[in-house]
Amino acid sequence: MNHAQRLLAFAGAAALCLVARAEPSTGPLLGFTPDNSAAQLKLEATYDAQLNPADLRGWLEQMAAEPNHVGTPHDKANAEFTLAKFKEWGWDARLEVFQVLYPTPKSVTLELVAPTRFTAKLHEPAIAGDRTSANTKDALPPYNAYGADGDVTAELVYVNQGMPDDYKELERHGISVKGRIVIARYGGGWRGLKPKLAYEHGAVGCLIYSDPKDDGYGLGDVYPKGGQRPADGVQRGSVADMPLYPGDPLTPGIGATADAKRLKIEDAKTILKIPVLPISYGDAQPLLAALDGTVVPPGWRGALPLTYHFGPGPAKVRLAISSDWSLKPIYNVIAFLSGSEHPDEWVLRGNHRDGWVFGAWDPLSGHIAMMAEAKAIGALAKQGWKPKRTLVYCSWDGEEPGLLGSTEWAEAHAEELQRKAVLYINSDTNTRGFLNPSGSHAFQELVNQVAGSVRDPQTGVSVLARLRARLQVDAAKPGASEDDKELAQLAAAGSVPIAALGSGSDFTPFLQHLTLATLNLDFSGEEQQDGVYHSIYDSFDHYDRFGDPGYHYGVALAQVIGRAMLRTADADVLPLQFKDTAATIGRYTTEVHKLLDALRSATEQKNKLLEQNAYVLAADPTQTYVPPARDSAVPFLNFAPLDNAVTRLTQSASSVDALLASAPVELAHMESSQRLELDSLLQGMEAAFGHAPGLPGREWFKHTIYAPGLLTGYGVKTLPGVREALEDRRWAEAEQYIGVTAGALNTYSDRLDRIATLLRQAPPKK
């Protein structure tokens, strides 16, 4: 059969697939002419037919068979296996190797030395029924990457989750962590902030433990009966100061090639200054039980069978860590399938491959979906199909310690990527449940169209319809937040909003450093259960039972992302819609207005209560109580530049969207120089949101709309220059970034207006 015949052979299957759609297609696919749209749907049916859950299961079992963190033989073996597979499937694939600072523990000790003695196990034993849990020859003991070496002995203080509000609470009780070792439970914000904030408050060491309330028996049955964290399970993880910059700490902003110019370790700002160690709740329980002093407030209590106290002491602990600080190699696999019409427009796709130990959930469950896509696309190519734009598939190494593989690659190829990339789609852990779409809002409509066309494996409706149902039901629950209600209303009225991206996976260098359009897509929410995160029990046997039994959501993810990749690659005009961007930034702008108002009224309220001595009168006089400090009054700021820029963006976006609707047909007849200009404008739209000097105090982060919060780590801060300045009461900086952000929006609008001019000059539809 030739190409056309092959496509026709799948038309029946495509029609069948359409019947199951909850979202009836009301017109051609975004960016396509009607004819090409129909052809694309047929192509997708062919694509779907290549996806086989048995493939995913086989790849997962093989790749998660041995420890595969940076530096292990199996990490390299998995790179070579992936490379070989990509080549087998017809891709132009290569290894790209970088040399990164990746410290590994040589010796680790944790002891309770007073009032009684206890030596922490710091060991995750083998569990019956989990075949790899005994296979630990190449595994490292549980540790946090990029903490400092040290040997400290000091009183212990419990700091809850170790976030800024927790230190405020400690201050209210007159408790200092200075010269002490803190013990924080996981949760509430990114792990790396816990030792950083502890250090900034004077602590000399930091323990982080997994409370059973958060992912142990408090949540569900523990492994192996259920999937939750057993008493000896430990959450490893990076504590590099990634909100400053991710990637190799020694090569910020440049690729960590063999000959790169490197910082000295002591000059690397993302390496912490105090030792930090993750521990199990089995090891934490004797330490917490040995604390005394005031009983903690209700929100600080975990699920251990004891009364939680702040300390300090009488518990005293010794924490000693020494590490190997040598450079290690990381292996990215990069695979190309060249575009037939626009080879220099790249549609990128990535998922990392390195785990903390076996990494079956994190990251291999997403990696196997990506492999399924690559295999199916390879099959299409073998049948004669070619993408119009170039597809680039990336298997990243070293994500866990600090997004190393993606960041070093993005930094090394920055100029080419900024010139060529039209979209980067990321995934990571993937499990049974609901689609979680997030990223650049110009692609929101594409995501909706795609998600409306993929069938949920369990319910038969589209994954979009299922997500919409959950948003509606969540918003109807008692205690639903105003945000939940607004999201549900938007979803009910039209397209389901996609979320904004903070950090925590390999999209960050693309979105926030290079300012390229980015999406992150995966399924989750019905995993049974994810309580083995970053532990030795994140294994094939565990995922096979609790992650995605049958691998149907692996296939669904390959369908969602595969469609998004293929439509972006094949569209006549890039499948962008700008009104979602304008509306979303309009919402963010309303939020920062409200934030300032809320700060003002909270400040007034607090200062009034201080004047009335109300805090002291309301406190128990038998307990130490230190009232909060008085804050200066909150000024009014000039939001006008931002408000005006949003108004303009809304109008410009609306005009361009209207013109783009008919563009796919008309552009075939456009003059080629104009077509080139138009394509170039559409390719790099997101760049308009970039601000070259970066965000305050962290120039690596260039995006003015989306950033990980300096004090949230993974959690996003939208309009970050404005929002973080307000939150931190830096009023002048807030006004400065109102201007910077307005400038970025106006640059975006300028670009939209030029696009509109070009489209208006296009010949009318025949």
Place this chain on the structure above:
Amino acid sequence: MNHAQRLLAFAGAAALCLVARAEPSTGPLLGFTPDNSAAQLKLEATYDAQLNPADLRGWLEQMAAEPNHVGTPHDKANAEFTLAKFKEWGWDARLEVFQVLYPTPKSVTLELVAPTRFTAKLHEPAIAGDRTSANTKDALPPYNAYGADGDVTAELVYVNQGMPDDYKELERHGISVKGRIVIARYGGGWRGLKPKLAYEHGAVGCLIYSDPKDDGYGLGDVYPKGGQRPADGVQRGSVADMPLYPGDPLTPGIGATADAKRLKIEDAKTILKIPVLPISYGDAQPLLAALDGTVVPPGWRGALPLTYHFGPGPAKVRLAISSDWSLKPIYNVIAFLSGSEHPDEWVLRGNHRDGWVFGAWDPLSGHIAMMAEAKAIGALAKQGWKPKRTLVYCSWDGEEPGLLGSTEWAEAHAEELQRKAVLYINSDTNTRGFLNPSGSHAFQELVNQVAGSVRDPQTGVSVLARLRARLQVDAAKPGASEDDKELAQLAAAGSVPIAALGSGSDFTPFLQHLTLATLNLDFSGEEQQDGVYHSIYDSFDHYDRFGDPGYHYGVALAQVIGRAMLRTADADVLPLQFKDTAATIGRYTTEVHKLLDALRSATEQKNKLLEQNAYVLAADPTQTYVPPARDSAVPFLNFAPLDNAVTRLTQSASSVDALLASAPVELAHMESSQRLELDSLLQGMEAAFGHAPGLPGREWFKHTIYAPGLLTGYGVKTLPGVREALEDRRWAEAEQYIGVTAGALNTYSDRLDRIATLLRQAPPKK
């Protein structure tokens, strides 16, 4: 010294006391002429000087030395001791004895019979340092009074707190309790509702346990290190269906005198139909650990170190209870001090005396404050002072099993009380902390004036200022409810609102059956800690450390209630202010409007989600899920009668308050027949809120404004006829009770208008 000299001798002390007041007195006391107001303040100083914390401690130690529940020798001994003391202090005191049904356990067995075997201890062992904990010769084993006898063996189901929403959650999971035994944790609503609702859902037995999250190690250190409930501590308590009627189950509506006509036990509607037993978390843990099935939702999880499951089974338990159902005597002590001017206007004061075992906290901590008042008032009388109105002090027996002493006495003396009582002030457990004022809102201003004049023992400001500070600080906390914010605003703007009374102590027969003005006053909030509620460890040694060390809040309560009693007894005109009643009922009316609107929008939302199949799509298909049933649309109702009645009440109250301000001076010259009519109108104002046929399905409860909720038990439902009909979607009944309630308000306004007419006819101020 004569009376005047004695008063003068205390003038200095009174002035000193005034200096410490946070609330400067801006005019005469409510209801007093300026001269009499000044004299009253001097009297209060004399009164204060009689209060001695050592008295309180001594009485507590003696009265809590032996088990003192109904039927014990020490219960009778405490009655006789109280009687003797009242007499010694110059009161005309007597014992009033009733014969009540009070079942006591003869044998109790609880066993886990599958999948493993375990026999519950059902025993609270002696604790070192708690001297009475070994003194259990007369103690009963832990039990729930008025559960049924029975011997049942069945599968166990965990029902969280066993409240209506919990059964809805079970329905969503397809779980029935029919033919099973439920295990509920304490909390969320009144204990007696747990077995009642379990029975109504088909259960054959009910266990109620104290989860350590709620009053054990989850809240603070357990006894004896701290004050919280130890593993073997059990919360006893009544499970009679008191929202139907409290008091002796065999004599509803009449006094349980020796010759009273009694129901047969099987006809008494307040006795439960299934066996029910309270157990410790030590005994509960093996039962809960033996449950399997679906993991419960987050809100259902306690603090035991296990994963909570719904069941049913595989845990199977046997519960066997048999009881002695004979009548037992209860001993009320009633003490009179006759009024000099209005002997037939009674100001009543009560606190119960019986505990579940030793009862140091509950009730003796309140009882000793009441004794201190009686002693101090007696001393005033011995100095020659006489109250203008009659004071009646009541030491109730049998409160714990069902408000027996107060209810039987109130029923026996109903006609006289309705004719004579001007106010009943109740207290119960009293501890270190903040004043909790609640009751009839016509006395809100009196409570504010009194609380503004009593110094908080710890901070030196008035107990009113301290309460106001806490309301402000609570309302400023993140997540504060709209109710909290409204309360704080009202408190900041003027008088601190007093709460509405539900049930749970001896005020209920006075307020809700006889429709008499009632207050409940006590301190709490800083007790360290109350986790021994209704257990053997509610002891003198425990209270002395954790309840109110130094007994300063016992003295403060005697000051607050003593002032309220003396001012009400001595006022020239009863110290009433009606605008607070009008404003409060106005708020309640707004609430029921909003309730109907909220029901309508929730119904619309639910039905829409059902139409879209959203609940099913949002649920995990691997778990049983039963969507909620569709509800019929919520109609609009005619609130006009109620709204108009509130408007009228507001105007009438405002007029009367203005006239009452000058009344104390003018009334001295009023014609005596008019004065008699006025006094009679003021005495029985609250009666206007009565509705003789009572509330739907529970005629014993007559008050149209305040009632314990049928489905909350202790928790109040304001405008209960309307609110509960709305909540239960009985629309016709809601409209009927809108009319009934409006009628009560109009009767109240009629009375106010007649008062205004009388006051306008009074001679002008000279």
